[in-house]
Amino acid sequence: MSQINPEDFTVTDFAVREHRSLWGDAWRRLISSNTARLGMFIVVLFIFSAAFSHYFWEYEPKKDLDYSLKLKAPNLVVTEEIPSIHPFGTDKLGRDIFRRVVHGGWNSLRVGIVAVGISLFFGGIIGLLTGFYESTTMTTVERIVLYGITGFLLGMLSAWIANQFLQLVVFTVIGILAGYFEGLWAGKYYRVIFFGVLGALLSFGLALFTGLSVALICGSLGLLAGLLLSVTLDGRFFSNVMMRVMDMILSFPGYLLAIAIVAFLGPGLSKGMIAIGVVGIPVYARLTRSAVLSVVHKEYILAAHSVGESHGRIIFRHITPNILSPIIVQTTMGLANAILSAAALGFLGLGAIPPEPEWGAMLGDSYRYLTSGAWWAVLFPGLAIMLSVLGFNLLGDGLRDALDPKLRL
């Protein structure tokens, strides 16, 4: 029997093992899934082709016109009849569909990013603030800002109903005043009277320039807003007002609201982006708020409070990184949704203005020729929409599984 020598053994500390970060771990899980890899491939291809065509392949939609090539079927070799190659065929104006589909990708990408950016930014901020202040005491500055915002929103309603844009300013000022005087007259009845009368008088007086009936409407709205802003100034009130506004937006059918906003702003791709973005705000606001509510009472947030961190720091440094995963997933899925919505608006003639290549508009232009056998004019833009949406959805599903295994349905 050989002697056991303790020096022959090396002690391995478990903590020495290589650490994987959350993102490294998520990445590993993401690329181990076939569907997520497929989604990623489609998304990368889509982004690459869109960006590449935009920067390296010039296209002037207004000059692209050739009646001699009207509605030709796809061809891959040059013939006498068709002197150029059109892998996807040509449309009713003789334009190369391949080229237009690829360039349309840039527009879809822009719509997706800008629209989701708008929804994510506003929705995220609203969700973070409403979730956090639901049960946290506000500082004076925060109160002034948040009540200013609440007043501004109420003012928008009034300005829209009475067509008096000065009301925006009036209501915002009332909100700021209500926030500023909170500590001074907290819980006093004359506070209610003061702000009610202030709102009524200011709104009424300013609207008198327009006419008596408008002044009456504005005055009563101002009274209402003054009363609302003066009663219980706490975070829950702010949260309630904001979430009810979100509910109002959410109660409209999405496409209908987007069409209404485009009708109000006028057609054009950039207006379409704003419309789609605004419609998406409540989705992100609710998602963020619920995620914030689930972490805001965790002990590490209480611990952050107890070392004296400011609210802004707690919201953006401690809460935000902890709620990122559902938001990343929703953003990826949202991109698919925005592309689809843009195509729907384009199909109805409300998105991109005609010669501009846009998948929905291309469908809308060409579906009438389907009966005369021009299947390619509809098939390829349709495929492009389908594939890009599928790609983002598969990637979103994969991200959900990778970032939060508990969420899996």
Added chain:
Amino acid sequence: MKPLLDVKNLKTRFYTQDGVVKAVNDVSYSMNSGEILGVVGESGCGKSVHALSMMQLIPDPPGKITNGEVWLDGRDLLKLTEEEMQKVRGREIAMIFQDPMTSLNPVFTVGFQIIEAIQLHNDMTHDEAAHRAGELLDLVGIPGAADRLNDYPHQFSGGMRQRAMIAMGLSCEPKLLIADEPTTALDVTIQAQIIDLVKKLQKELGMAIMWITHDLGVVAELAHNINVMYAGSIIETGKIRNIYKKTRHPYTIGLLGSLPRLDDSPGTELVSIPGLPPDLLDLPEGCPFAARCDYRVERCLAENPPLVEIDGPDHAVACWRWEEIAGVESK
């Protein structure tokens, strides 16, 4: 000597859908600097809420501090605005929480969180703060402290996380450290280590410590004074010797009786206090403990006894019959 902390008539209410929860009722006491105060009571008796009220960290809404004064070093904390309060928290009062598993933010390294706490109240560069964080982790007894600053909380064991939390609490050398059941989630050997650590740090740094716990055994080793809380009020308070040797309140007697002791003969049954604490939504008119008390008389059901000093300022009790109970020496 002027006390460091003077709490007067503190009242905290939670306005819920079911009614008003009377979580803290007229709590008054004071603490000197360098003192270790044990706050004892069963679950839901307002121990934690009264500490959070002092720091103004109760969720508002639904919580509200309806009355009282909290004087810390000549300032009434309840009169401060939220901005001023943020400067007090961490610098003058720090807090350690019950569950070390959840009180560190999982997405940041331990070092990041300690450095952040240091930089909040001190004008230090990142490197200086990192150096200080290393010293603090060393002070609380984490081996290889400087190397472990870059670890995430999940790479720490429970005891180490609690040590890291203590380091964070100490980072600005507060005058008062509130420890809210810091050893409850730890096993007994680690508990003993943490208690020794706190004792040692208290001697070195000289701050006052409020130790909130339901474990009378823990505070016996640690505290100078004890507040026994029941249903949101202090029912007995005094020097540790008085509480353990000259117990006057039936509830405290019950609590002490329910502790297992090494000198019990085998087979001795532990005493348990029958019943449950009263519903804080609907407190009885008389003594809150009356329903469970063996010494109950009619007066107990009608009138709530005030906290009165007995044999000098070092012992006070809220019981109508303390003189009769005086005969009962606890084991």
